[in-house]
Structures are given as structure tokens and as C-alpha cells.
Amino acid sequence: MVSSIWTERYRPSTFSEIVGQDNSVKRVESLTNSMNIPHMLFAGPAGTGKSTLALIVVKELYKENWKENYLELNASDERGINVVREKVKNFARTKSIGNIPFKIIFLDEADALTPEAQQALRRTMENYSTTCRFILSCNYSSKIIDPIQSRCAIFKFKLLEKKDVEKVIVKIAEKEKLDIKPDAVEILYEGCEGDCRRCINILQSTASISPLISAELVATIISNTKPRDIKVVLDYALSGDFQSAKEKLLDIMLKESISGQDVIKAIQKEIWNLPVEPTIKVKLTEKTGETEFRIVEGSDPFIQLQSLLASFVLAGLGKE
Amino acid sequence: MTLTEKYRPKNLGEIKGQDEAVVKIKYFIKNFGKGKRAIILYGPPGTGKTSIACAAAKENDLEIFELNASDFRNKEKLSTILKPAVEQKSLEKKNKLILVDEVDGISELDYGGLPELIRIIDLTPYPMIITANDIWDKKFNLLRKKCELLQLKEISYNIIKTIISEISAIEGLSIDSDFITELSIKAKGDLRAAINDLQTLSRLKDYFSIILDERNKETDIFNSLRKVFKEKPTNEIMGIFDSVNMSIDDIMLWFEENIPAEYKGEELARAYDLLSKADIFKGRIYKQQYWRFLVYENIFLSYGIASAKKNSKTGFTSYKKPSRILQIWMNNQKTIQKKSICEKYSQYVHVSQKRAMNEFPIIKQIIKSNPNIQKELKLDEEEIEYAQL
Numbered sequence: 001m002v003s004s005i006w007t008e009r010y011r012p013s014t015f016s017e018i019v020g021q022d023n024s025v026k027r028v029e030s031l032t033n034s035m036n037i038p039h040m041l042f043a044g045p046a047g048t049g050k051s052t053l054a055l056i057v058v059k060e061l062y063k064e065n066w067k068e069n070y071l072e073l074n075a076s077d078e079r080g081i082n083v084v085r086e087k088v089k090n091f092a093r094t095k096s097i098g099n100i101p102f103k104i105i106f107l108d109e110a111d112a113l114t115p116e117a118q119q120a121l122r123r124t125m126e127n128y129s130t131t132c133r134f135i136l137s138c139n140y141s142s143k144i145i146d147p148i149q150s151r152c153a154i155f156k157f158k159l160l161e162k163k164d165v166e167k168v169i170v171k172i173a174e175k176e177k178l179d180i181k182p183d184a185v186e187i188l189y190e191g192c193e194g195d196c197r198r199c200i201n202i203l204q205s206t207a208s209i210s211p212l213i214s215a216e217l218v219a220t221i222i223s224n225t226k227p228r229d230i231k232v233v234l235d236y237a238l239s240g241d242f243q244s245a246k247e248k249l250l251d252i253m254l255k256e257s258i259s260g261q262d263v264i265k266a267i268q269k270e271i272w273n274l275p276v277e278p279t280i281k282v283k284l285t286e287k288t289g290e291t292e293f294r295i296v297e298g299s300d301p302f303i304q305l306q307s308l309l310a311s312f313v314l315a316g317l318g319k320e
Numbered sequence: 321m322t323l324t325e326k327y328r329p330k331n332l333g334e335i336k337g338q339d340e341a342v343v344k345i346k347y348f349i350k351n352f353g354k355g356k357r358a359i360i361l362y363g364p365p366g367t368g369k370t371s372i373a374c375a376a377a378k379e380n381d382l383e384i385f386e387l388n389a390s391d392f393r394n395k396e397k398l399s400t401i402l403k404p405a406v407e408q409k410s411l412e413k414k415n416k417l418i419l420v421d422e423v424d425g426i427s428e429l430d431y432g433g434l435p436e437l438i439r440i441i442d443l444t445p446y447p448m449i450i451t452a453n454d455i456w457d458k459k460f461n462l463l464r465k466k467c468e469l470l471q472l473k474e475i476s477y478n479i480i481k482t483i484i485s486e487i488s489a490i491e492g493l494s495i496d497s498d499f500i501t502e503l504s505i506k507a508k509g510d511l512r513a514a515i516n517d518l519q520t521l522s523r524l525k526d527y528f529s530i531i532l533d534e535r536n537k538e539t540d541i542f543n544s545l546r547k548v549f550k551e552k553p554t555n556e557i558m559g560i561f562d563s564v565n566m567s568i569d570d571i572m573l574w575f576e577e578n579i580p581a582e583y584k585g586e587e588l589a590r591a592y593d594l595l596s597k598a599d600i601f602k603g604r605i606y607k608q609q610y611w612r613f614l615v616y617e618n619i620f621l622s623y624g625i626a627s628a629k630k631n632s633k634t635g636f637t638s639y640k641k642p643s644r645i646l647q648i649w650m651n652n653q654k655t656i657q658k659k660s661i662c663e664k665y666s667q668y669v670h671v672s673q674k675r676a677m678n679e680f681p682i683i684k685q686i687i688k689s690n691p692n693i694q695k696e697l698k699l700d701e702e703e704i705e706y707a708q709l
Binding site (some may be wrong): 003004005007008046051055072074076077091108109197198201202204205209221224240242243248254255291294297298299300302303304306307309310311312313314317319 | 321682683690
């Protein structure tokens with residue numbers, strides 16, 4: 001069955017279809033062709049093809065039996081390393097089906113595990129090394145402990161370049177009969193920040209409104225995905241309406257389930273767009289930094305953020 | 321013997337003000353074995369949870385096997401205490417009723433205690449009664465499913481007054497009826513508090529001179545807020561929370577809610593800065609378990625916030641209850657659908673739920689208008705409805 005979700009429908013199914021990762025893909029392909037793979041570590045940003053490459057390897061090795069021989073886990077969703085170990089144990093207990101003498105376990109976002117949990121994972125990898133191969137994926141290989149790195153062949157994935165993103169967009173546009181304006185491609189590329197999954201999602205999101213993909217429409221979709229209302233919060237505060245600013249802030253934090261630290265990041269960026277004097281911008285930035293520090297040190301981010309908002313109220317009155 | 325023990329009801333007929341609960345508990349014991357194996361009696365303190373359990377046992381000639389939360393602080397103790405009671409049925413002549421009192425007193429630290437309790441509910445050959453003040457904590461989700469729930473309401477002022485008058489008459493205390501009325505109102509539905517106050521009074525000759533412990537928490541916190549916000553800071557103000565029957569964390573929420581009602585502009589910024597400092601020390605207490613920092617938290621919250629204003633304030637301000645906790649709870653209810661959609665989506669397209677949650681606005685837009693995707697992800701009606709909002 002062809003999926004209606006484009007990230008699935010257009011997920012590459014052969015090595016050559018993966019864009020922008022020529023080096024890693026070639027090496028993995030030749031390993032796969034030898035019918036024997038080592039443990040592997042795929043390191044790179046989100047949406048650059050790590051899960052996809054793992055799936056291709058598996059399908060290439062096991063053909064129609066791939067589902068029986070493949071276990072996919074996500075370290076950031078499983079509740080602790082013990083759950084991971086238990087699942088690995090159950091999976092590794094039975095022999096692989098077909099000619100290949102091992103099964104494959106894909107552990108996504110392995111860098112979400114603490115160093116202690118990674119130690120436990122290392123033990124697990126050793127215990128089942130005769131029956132299982134591990135493919136770990138992570139955003140930063142530096143967050144993976146050395147003993148695991150030394151047991152894996154490491155493959156780096158990089159952010160997609162504009163030409164790669166374009167290739168993907170053109171292909172989808174053709175198949176889905178979309179009319180994409182050149183400047184829309186530009187915006188798509190900027191909006192997805194080199195993340196192919198995000199790019200396709202934004203594209204499908206836009207196409208669900210109109211098959212005519214204009215730059216404006218893409219920009220609207222992208223702006224809908226950012227905590228845009230932070231500006232509204234700051235506007236309330238600057239105009240002296242503390243109560244509304246406070247309520248709006250809580251509303252955003254709860255609805256979008258974003259953390260205090262994410263809010264601080266957004267505020268820190270937004271300061272430079274505010275209609276206040278440069279000296280006040282600097283003062284507010286200092287306050288913002290102090291607030292970020294206090295969030296780390298204190299217990300209740302929302303209280304700290306309210307304190308920051310009170311400073312914005314003062315700035316709105318032209319005081320420091 | 322305390323008066324509360326002495327006048328604890330001997331049978332269910334003596335329980336006053338909880339007629340509905342009495343009917344239900346009778347039914348539960350009579351039909352034990354047919355439905356759920358445990359019942360949770362929950363409600364505010366002093367509404368008769370333990371009394372109902374004891375009376376139900378006496379009336380049905382059951383021996384009470386009582387477990388206070390303080391009796392089992394961990395899994396090991398739970399199983400050693402409970403197992404013999406459950407498994408040695410044939411050795412005892414009398415049937416039993418297992419009472420687990422104040423289950424919400426089992427703190428988070430009691431690792432494994434709760435699962436063990438749940439396991440025992442499945443095994444118990446005797447009816448189990450569990451009491452709690454608050455049973456809606458997330459950690460009790462599973463426990464609630466295993467048990468019948470029975471809510472006890474605050475006891476009405478009239479019933480408290482009747483009971484207090486009766487006890488006072490039997491004990492030969494010549495207490496002014498106005499005072500009994502006042503005492504009954506102040507109890508706020510907590511019968512035990514009322515009886516304890518009566519006992520305190522009975523020991524003192526000149527009872528009109530003593531001021532009863534203020535049970536009305538809100539009056540206390542309102543007074544503290546008023547003093548801190550309106551008056552100039554004094555050294556006395558630092559001890560102001562001693563008389564508030566509320567945790568410092570709750571007090572902080574009250575201040576957070578009400579600072580904007582009193583302070584504006586620079587005073588607002590100063591007050592929040594001090595609240596922020598109080599919170600920093602709270603964070604340090606949690607992280608380092610160094611409780612002396614409480615002193616600073618306390619001072620910033622009282623004297624500190626009082627010092628944020630230039631002049632003392634007059635006039636009446638109506639203070640609001642902290643609303644944030646409720647908002648968080650309501651929001652969690654709302655995002656249940658979002659979470660379950662992300663769970664289905666993330667498994668299907670090989671991403672983590674966390675990332676799906678982060679990118680939900682885009683994903684929602686995709687799902688919203690495409691019935692094929694909704695089918696593919698096996699979304700149920702409620703989830704589809706949520707996606708289309």
C-alpha cells in the first residue's frame with residue numbers, strides 16, 4: 001500500500017535515492033553487499049536520512065523477511081534503559097529468519113540515553129553480538145560514550161544543501177502535480193533548515209491548502225509552526241498590561257507544551273525586533289540572560305519568566 | 321483516651337451525615353467477591369473515612385487488619401505485613417477486613433509500595449478498604465481502576481453542631497451554645513477538628529480566653545497577603561507564615577497570583593524580582609536538600625515583597641485563588657488527544673514522539689484534511705475531531 005503521508009510515500013527505498021550523503025551511503029552500501037555488517041553509528045542532524053538508510057540496509061539484507069529481523073526502538077520514548085534492554089532481550093532470543101545469521105536492532109536517538117544508560121547498553125551489545133547487529137543513530141556523536149563509538153563503524157550525516165532539497169521538491173511536485181514557484185523553493189529550503197523530513201512535511205502541509213505553492217503560502221505555514229505569540233506577550237508587557245502578558249504566556253507554554261528555556265530563547269531573539277532604544281535592548285538582554293540563569297538555578301520557570309515580564313513593563317515606561 | 325476515639329461510631333447506624341456512603345459500603349461488603357475487591361473512601365480530613373471502615377467491620381463481625389501508611393514504607397514491609405494476613409486464612413477463626421489508611425501518605429519515595437498494594441488487591445480474600453484525602457494524583461491511576469470509589473463530603477455544620485452538643489452534654493462540659501456554634505462553623509466540615517477543639521476547651525477552665533486554632537485556611541492566607549502587600553515591612557512580618565496552615569510552596573503560588581493585583585510599574589518589578597529570588601532558594605533547597613535556605617525563601621517572600629512598595633497601601637483588594645495548577649490540569653486533559661495522535665504517528669513514520677509533538681502544528685495540518693491519512697494512522701473519532709480543531 002502506498003502511504004498518503006508523503007514522508008513515507010517518498011522515503012527512498014534504494015541507496016541511490018538518498019540525497020546529499022554520498023560518502024556515508026556508498027560505504028554502507030558496500031558493507032551491505034558483503035552480507036555482513038558491523039555495529040554502526042549514524043551521526044547527524046534530524047531529517048538527513050539516518051532511519052531511511054537503516055531501513056534500506058535491512059530490506060536489502062532480508063528482502064521480504066525484513067520485519068521479522070528488525071527491531072526499531074527510540075531511546076527518547078522508551079522509559080529507561082531497562083525497557084530497552086528487555087525489548088532487546090526478547091527480540092534477540094530467537095534466531096534470525098533466512099540466510100543472514102544476525103538480526104538488526106535500530107536504536108534511534110541513542111544520545112538521549114545518559115552515559116550510565118549507555119554503559120548498560122554497551123553490555124547489552126556485547127551480550128548479543130553473535131545474534132544481533134546494532135545500528136545506533138544520534139544527533140551528536142560526541143554524546144555517545146567512547147566504548148560504544150569504538151565498537152561501531154561511524155557514519156556522519158550532514159544537513160542537506162539547497163540542491164539536494166530542490167531535487168526532492170521537484171520530484172514530489174512532479175508526482176503530486178504541484179505548481180511550485182521558484183521563490184517558494186527558496187522559502188521551503190530556508191524554513192526546513194536542511195531537514196528533509198521537515199521540508200516534505202511543510203510541502204504537504206502547504207499542498208493540503210492549495211496545489212499552487214506560492215512563497216507567501218509556504219511562509220504562512222512555517223510561521224504557524226513557531227512560538228510566534230511570544231511577540232504578543234512582549235507587546236502586552238511593553239504596553240503596561242502585565243496581567244494579559246502573564247495570561248498569554250501561560251497559555252502559550254501550556255498549549256504548545258514548550259519549556260521555560262524555549263520561551264527564553266524566543267524572547268532573547270525577539271528583543272531585537274522591539275520598538276525600544278538600543279540601550280534598553282541591551283538592558284533587556286542582560287535581564288533575559290539573568291532570567292535564564294535563574295531558571296536553571298530556581299524551581300519554577302514560570303515565576304522567573306513573570307519577573308522578566310515585569311522588567312519589560314518597566315522598559316515600556318522608558319525606565320530600566 | 322481522646323474524645324475522637326471515645327465517640328467513634330460503633331456501627332454504621334451511628335455514622336451521621338454520610339447516608340449515601342453508608343449504603344454503598346454496606347453493599348460493597350455484602351457483595352464482596354462479585355465486583356471489585358477494594359473500595360477507596362476519599363474526602364477531606366475528618367469526614368469519617370476511618371470511622372466508616374471501623375463501623376463496617378464491627379457491624380459485619382470482621383476483624384480489622386489495619387495498615388497505616390507509616391507501617392509500610394516499602395515493598396518489603398508491605399509484603400511481610402500483608403502476606404500473612406492474606407494467606408493464613410484458614411488459621412484464623414474470624415474473617416478480616418483489610419484497612420489501608422491514608423494511602424496518599426505513601427510518598428513517592430516508597431518505591432514499589434504502590435504496585436505491591438495493587439497486586440495485593442488482586443489477591444485479597446478479604447474486602448479491602450482504602451482511605452485517602454486526595455486520590456486524583458496521576459500515580460494512583462491504576463489503583464483507582466482496581467477499586468470502587470466512594471467520595472465523602474464535608475459534614476454539614478448542623479450535624480457537627482448536633483454531635484458536639486451531644487458529646488459536650490455526655491461529658492458534662494458546660495459550654496456556651498454560642499461557642500459550640502462558632503466552633504462548628506470554624507471546623508469547616510471537619511468533625512474530628514471540631515471534637516479536638518472541644519477537648520482542648522474542656523481542659524481549660526477559662527475557655528473563652530483562648531483563640532481557637534483558625535481552621536479557615538483562606539482567612540489566614542488573605543490576612544497574610546494583606547499585611548505583606550499593604551503594610552510597611554516590620555520584623556514581625558517575617559514570622560507571618562507561621563500562622564498560615566499551608567505549605568510554603570502554596571503560599572508562593574498565592575503571591576504569584578496576586579502580586580499584579582497590588583503592585584504596578586517599578587513596585588511590580590521589584591516584587592517579582594524578590595519572588596524570583598525566593599524561588600531560586602527554593603530550587604537550591606530541592607537540588608541540594610539544604611533546608612536552611614528555607615529561611616531566605618521565607619524572608620524574600622514576606623519582608624522582601626513587603627519592602628517592594630514605597631508607601632503603605634489602603635483600600636480593599638480582593639485576592640484570587642492560585643489558578644495555575646487548575647489550568648495545567650485542564651490543559652493536560654486537552655492534550656491527551658494530541659499525545660495519542662503523536663504516538664500513532666511516530667510509530668508509523670519512524671520518528672520519536674517528542675519530535676512529533678514539537679512539529680505537531682505541521683503534522684496536524686497534514687492530517688486534518690486527509691481522510692486517507694486518518695485511516696492509515698488508525699485515528700479514532702476523538703483524535704480526528706482534535707486534529708480538525
